[in-house]
Amino acid sequence: MGNNFRKYSTSIVAPCMAAMAIMLASSCSNTSESTEETRDTIKVEQTISQAQKVLFSLPSPVEMAMLLKNGGANYDKDILNDIDNASKYSTNSKRALNLGVYGTDLAYTAMYNQTQETVFYMAATKKMADGLGITGAFTDKTAERMEANQSNNDSILAIISDSYYETDAFLKENDRASASALMIAGGWIEGLHLAIKVYEKSPKNQKLRQRVADEKLTLTNLIGLLESYPGDENVTPILAEFQKLKASYDKLPEANADVTATTDETTKVTTIGASSQITMSDEQFREISAAVESLREGFIKP
Numbered sequence: 001m002g003n004n005f006r007k008y009s010t011s012i013v014a015p016c017m018a019a020m021a022i023m024l025a026s027s028c029s030n031t032s033e034s035t036e037e038t039r040d041t042i043k044v045e046q047t048i049s050q051a052q053k054v055l056f057s058l059p060s061p062v063e064m065a066m067l068l069k070n071g072g073a074n075y076d077k078d079i080l081n082d083i084d085n086a087s088k089y090s091t092n093s094k095r096a097l098n099l100g101v102y103g104t105d106l107a108y109t110a111m112y113n114q115t116q117e118t119v120f121y122m123a124a125t126k127k128m129a130d131g132l133g134i135t136g137a138f139t140d141k142t143a144e145r146m147e148a149n150q151s152n153n154d155s156i157l158a159i160i161s162d163s164y165y166e167t168d169a170f171l172k173e174n175d176r177a178s179a180s181a182l183m184i185a186g187g188w189i190e191g192l193h194l195a196i197k198v199y200e201k202s203p204k205n206q207k208l209r210q211r212v213a214d215e216k217l218t219l220t221n222l223i224g225l226l227e228s229y230p231g232d233e234n235v236t237p238i239l240a241e242f243q244k245l246k247a248s249y250d251k252l253p254e255a256n257a258d259v260t261a262t263t264d265e266t267t268k269v270t271t272i273g274a275s276s277q278i279t280m281s282d283e284q285f286r287e288i289s290a291a292v293e294s295l296r297e298g299f300i301k302p
Helices: 002-011 014-029 035-057 061-070 083-088 092-111 115-131 140-148 153-173 177-201 206-226 236-249 282-300
Strands: 258-263 270-275
Touching: 061 092, 061 177, 061 206, 083 092, 083 115, 092 115, 092 153, 092 177, 092 282, 115 140, 115 153, 140 153, 177 206, 177 236, 177 282, 206 236, 206 282, 236 282
Parallel strands: none
Antiparallel strands: 258 270
C-alpha cells in the first residue's frame, strides 16, 4: 500500500524526467566532441535538474487532499471542476491540463469517501486520458476495481495511484514530455485553488494559508520546467500565464526552503515537499488568490 502512495506522489512528474533521461542517454551515446552536442547535453541536464526540483517541491493531489481533510474542512463539490466540462475539451493542451485538474479533484473526492462523486471524476479523468490517446490507465476494469472497493478508502486511493503510474508509463514510452508538463501545471493549479477556497471558508486554518505562501518555491521551479519547451505552441501560452502569477508571488519575501520526505505511519503516505516560513499579508493573499482563480478559470474553460 505504501508503495502505491509513493508512486502517486511522484507520478505526476515522472513522465518529464523519464523522457528527459532518455534524451540524455541518447546524447551520451554519441561520442562526438562537437560544441553543439555539448551545449545540447548541458541543456538536457539542466532540464532534468529542473524536473527534479519540481518533483521535490510539488504536493501530490493525494497530499493536498489530505491537508484539506486533516485541517477539518468539509467536503465541497462546488469548488471542483464541473464533470460536464469533460466532453467539451477538444484540444490536446486542454485535455492535458484538465487531466491534471480532474486527477486532483478525483483524489479530493476519494479522500472524503464520496463514492458516487469519485466514480464521476474517474470517468472525467478517463475521458481526458482517452482524448490524449493514453491507453490502459483509466479503463472499464479500473472502474470495476473502484466499484468493488468502494467501501475501502485506502484501496480506492491505491487504484488512483496505479492509474496515474500507468499514465506515466505511457507518456514515457511515447515521448510526450510536454503533455506531462501541462498535466503537472493543471494538477498544481487545481490543488492551489482548492487550498484557497477552503481557507476562505475556514480562515483559522493557518496551515492552508502557509501552504499557499510556500507554493512560491514550487512556482519558480514549475516555470523553469515549462521553459524547457521553448517554441511549443501548447506550452508557450500556459507559461505566459504562470509568469503573470509569479509577478504576484514575487512580492512575497524570499525564504530558504528545506526539502523533506516524511511518511505517515498510519496511512503509509510518503510526502515529499519543501517547507518554509514565507510571510504573506492579507492584501497579498487576495492578490495571489485572484491570480490563481483567473489562471484556473482559463484552464477549465471549454
